[in-house]
Amino acid sequence: MATPATRDNPFPGSPWSRVAVVALVVYVIYACARIEISWERVLVGLDNAGRFFARLFPPDFDRAELLWKGLKESLEIAVLASTLGIVLALPIGLLAARNLMPPWVTWPARLVIVLARSFHPVIVAILFVKAVGFGALAGILALTVASIGFIGKLITEAIEEISAKQVEAVRATGAPFASVLAFGVVPQVFSRFIGFATYQLDSNLRNSTMVGIVGAGGIGGTLFAAFQRFDYDFVCAILIAIIAVIMTGEIVATWVRAVFIDNATLRDLFRRGSLRDVRHTEEG
Amino acid sequence: MLTLKNLDMSYVPGKPVLVDINLEVAPRGITAIIGPSGTGKSTLIRCINRLVEPTSGAINFEDADLAKLSGRALRHARRHIGMVFQEFNLVERLTVMENLLCGRLGYVSPLRAWRRKFAPEDIAQAFDLLDTVGLTEFANRRADALSGGQRQRVGIARAVMQKPKLLLADEPTSSLDPRTSVEIMELLAGLARERTIPVIINMHDVELARRFADRIVGMSAGRIVFDGPPSSLTEEALTGIYGGEHWMH
Numbered sequence: 429m430a431t432p433a434t435r436d437n438p439f440p441g442s443p444w445s446r447v448a449v450v451a452l453v454v455y456v457i458y459a460c461a462r463i464e465i466s467w468e469r470v471l472v473g474l475d476n477a478g479r480f481f482a483r484l485f486p487p488d489f490d491r492a493e494l495l496w497k498g499l500k501e502s503l504e505i506a507v508l509a510s511t512l513g514i515v516l517a518l519p520i521g522l523l524a525a526r527n528l529m530p531p532w533v534t535w536p537a538r539l540v541i542v543l544a545r546s547f548h549p550v551i552v553a554i555l556f557v558k559a560v561g562f563g564a565l566a567g568i569l570a571l572t573v574a575s576i577g578f579i580g581k582l583i584t585e586a587i588e589e590i591s592a593k594q595v596e597a598v599r600a601t602g603a604p605f606a607s608v609l610a611f612g613v614v615p616q617v618f619s620r621f622i623g624f625a626t627y628q629l630d631s632n633l634r635n636s637t638m639v640g641i642v643g644a645g646g647i648g649g650t651l652f653a654a655f656q657r658f659d660y661d662f663v664c665a666i667l668i669a670i671i672a673v674i675m676t677g678e679i680v681a682t683w684v685r686a687v688f689i690d691n692a693t694l695r696d697l698f699r700r701g702s703l704r705d706v707r708h709t710e711e712g
Numbered sequence: 713m714l715t716l717k718n719l720d721m722s723y724v725p726g727k728p729v730l731v732d733i734n735l736e737v738a739p740r741g742i743t744a745i746i747g748p749s750g751t752g753k754s755t756l757i758r759c760i761n762r763l764v765e766p767t768s769g770a771i772n773f774e775d776a777d778l779a780k781l782s783g784r785a786l787r788h789a790r791r792h793i794g795m796v797f798q799e800f801n802l803v804e805r806l807t808v809m810e811n812l813l814c815g816r817l818g819y820v821s822p823l824r825a826w827r828r829k830f831a832p833e834d835i836a837q838a839f840d841l842l843d844t845v846g847l848t849e850f851a852n853r854r855a856d857a858l859s860g861g862q863r864q865r866v867g868i869a870r871a872v873m874q875k876p877k878l879l880l881a882d883e884p885t886s887s888l889d890p891r892t893s894v895e896i897m898e899l900l901a902g903l904a905r906e907r908t909i910p911v912i913i914n915m916h917d918v919e920l921a922r923r924f925a926d927r928i929v930g931m932s933a934g935r936i937v938f939d940g941p942p943s944s945l946t947e948e949a950l951t952g953i954y955g956g957e958h959w960m961h
Contacts, residue, residue, distance in 0.1 A: 597801035597867075600761055601874055602790035602818030607825040611814050615805040 480660065487668055488661035495669055498640070498647035503673070505567040505636040505646050510629045512568070513575020520576060521583030528587065528613070541584070544577030549635045553644040564645030571632050571639065578631070582624045583617065590616040622688040626681035633677045637670050713739040713910060714760070714878060719769035721755055729755045731934045733769070737878075742901060742911045744925035746918055748954050752934045753914040757880050760912070761793045762786060774877065791818035794871030794909075796900070798883035800863040802855040802870075809851045811866050812838040815873025834873075841869040845899060861892040865899065872903055879904060881913040885920065893917070897924045918950065 489495070523529055524537035553570035560566050590613060598612035640648025647666060654662045719733040729752045737743055745753050758764040760771060762778060771778040778789055794815070802811050816834045817825055824830070842848045845865040850858065855866060864884060871879055881900065885893035901924050904911045915921040921928055922942040930938030930945075930953035938949050951957055 591804075593797065593799060593801040594803045596763060597795070597797060597870075598803065598814050598817065600763060600790060600793075600795040601815055601870075602787040602792075603814070603825075604787060604817075604822055606822030607817045607820065610822065610826045611803060611806065611810065611817060615803050618805070 483660040484664040486661065487664035488659070489665045491662060491665075494650060495647070495666060498650040498666075499669055499673060501564050502633070502636040502640070502646035502648070505564050505571060505639070505644075506629065506632040509568045509571030509636070510575055510625070510632045513572045513628065513632075514579055514625055516572070517576045517579035517583060521580040522587065522609075524580065524584040525587035527590075527592065537580075538584075541577055541580040544573050545581065546577075549574045549639060550642055553639040554642050557643045562643040562645075567636060567639040567644035567646055570644055571635055574635065575628050575632065579624050579628055583621065586617040586620045586624075587613060619689040622685060626684050630674075630677050630681050633674060637673075713737055713773075714912075715770075715772040716760075717770040717772065719756075719759060719771065720767045721752070721759055721764065722767055728767075729934050730759070730766070733936060735929065735936065735939075737910055737912060738927075740908050740910050741926035742904060742913060742924055743927045743929060744913050744915050744921035745929045745931060746915050746921050746953060747931035749916075751931045753931055754882050756931070757882050757912060757914055760878075760880060761790050761795060763795075787818060791874060792877040794874045794876035794879045796864070796867050796871050796879070796881040796884045798886050800860070800867045800887070802858075802863055802866055804856040805854060807852050807854055808842070808847060808858070808866050809835075809838060811855050812841060812869050812873050815870045818874070838869075838873060841872060844903070845869050860888050861896065864888065864892075864896050868896070868900055868903065872907070872909075876909055879909050879911045881911060883914050883916060886916050893920060894923075900924075918945075 524534050526534050552573050556566035556569045595612040598608050636646050638648050640646040641652045651666045714737040716735040721730040722728040759766045
């Protein structure tokens with residue numbers, strides 16, 4: 429038997445990780461002190477919040493036409509921006525994949541993706557409002573840019589993680605590059621792509637309710653105006669409507685994923701608890 | 713048929729993997745390449761269809777030097793060379809039928825490939841081959857639902873779909889149990905004989921090589937050190953290929 433004392437400790441502690449933890453704790457305490465978080469302010473704030481919430485109810489749905497118009501525009505922004513964004517993101521994401529493309533192609537494509545991801549959609553929306561004026565077009569363009577950044581990056585990562593062996597086998601048959609994509613690459617990333625795309629639609633639906641605050645169209649403008657006029661009961665109606673839309677979007681996204689990824693049929697969707705069963709049989 | 717002339721290959725300059733390989737392969741029969749792990753068998757086979765680039769030398773196949781081809785000419789040459797892989801390399805998320813039709817991708821335009829518009833005779837040939845390899849009822853199953861032996865049957869069928877003039881097999885039985893290995897070798901040898909396709913096959917298993925090959929090529933440290941019929945593969949020859957003696961008894 430070897431004596432344990434002569435072996436190196438297989439789990440040596442790192443002094444740097446300890447330093448990092450101490451530094452984080454010190455910074456959190458320092459930041460709290462600087463921002464002057466005090467108990468009184470929290471109490472006053474809770475009181476204000478209570479009064480505000482009291483004025484939200486009952487929600488006022490009298491201006492349903494205005495509400496509906498805003499929602500419809502938000503929906504249009506979300507769907508158009510997602511479609512346009514995804515269509516543009518697919519080729520850019522492919523060009524940025526380092527396992528399929530040479531460096532002189534991937535670098536420009538990566539640059540486009542990084543630029544599209546650099547700013548929050550609201551900042552991009554402000555830029556587009558300046559460029560093309562108030563209205564839905566600015567919102568659509570802003571969210572398209574956001575979609576290119578998000579989908580492009582995820583598609584690139586998905587393509588870079590595919591199994592090279594499967595691609596090699598398709599290449600070995602003498603297939604041209606476009607056919608290698610169709611049979612060797614797309615099948616490996618398709619289900620993940622559906623996941624990103626539905627997530628992006630979901631996220632654009634939420635963002636489309638917000639770009640209106642800076643004048644880029646949709647329900648956000650209506651919401652902001654109602655806030656400024658202290659019409660809190662109408663604000664509440666708008667918020668409820670937004671929640672309803674987001675939840676509907678979530679359900680549709682789940683269905684799309686079930687159909688494409690788990691091969692569920694339309695009938696499966698309407699049977700209670702059946703989506704989980706579909707997934708299980710697929711694994712088994 | 714296929715002639716390798718002075719083939720050299722190194723992934724890192726100064727560390728050669730293949731050294732001066734000269735090999736002539738007849739237009740029929742099975743040539744097994746045996747040798748220790750890491751001796752360049754796999755590299756040699758992949759050099760032939762240029763999945764890896766040889767550093768120097770010539771690969772003469774059907775009146776062309778494959779080592780000099782690129783682009784469309786290389787793709788057209790690859791159409792005539794089928795390949796079977798150790799880990800099957802099926803496209804997991806495609807159906808068995810789609811995997812078989814991969815073998816025709818060199819002949820189908822990308823536009824038709826994206827829309828899955830294959831020629832009726834290709835599809836008929838795919839069904840015939842599925843019958844031959846005994847997987848008829850699996851045509852619409854996804855490849856990842858198959859067992860190892862079934863996957864390799866699909867792998868072989870995919871290669872034969874190319875109507876190849878040469879079949880390369882890189883350790884086709886190393887991921888399989890002994891019984892399935894023999895069945896796969898029987899299938900491969902049978903199809904090759906029936907369609908007169910010459911086969912070059914890398915093997916771990918010396919006994920399996922003796923049993924199925926018409927010719928055995930032994931490699932050691934990137935060089936060919938033995939070349940002859942299975943009957944001439946003596947213990948001395950094996951010592952020359954693998955080194956040492958203690959492992960034989």
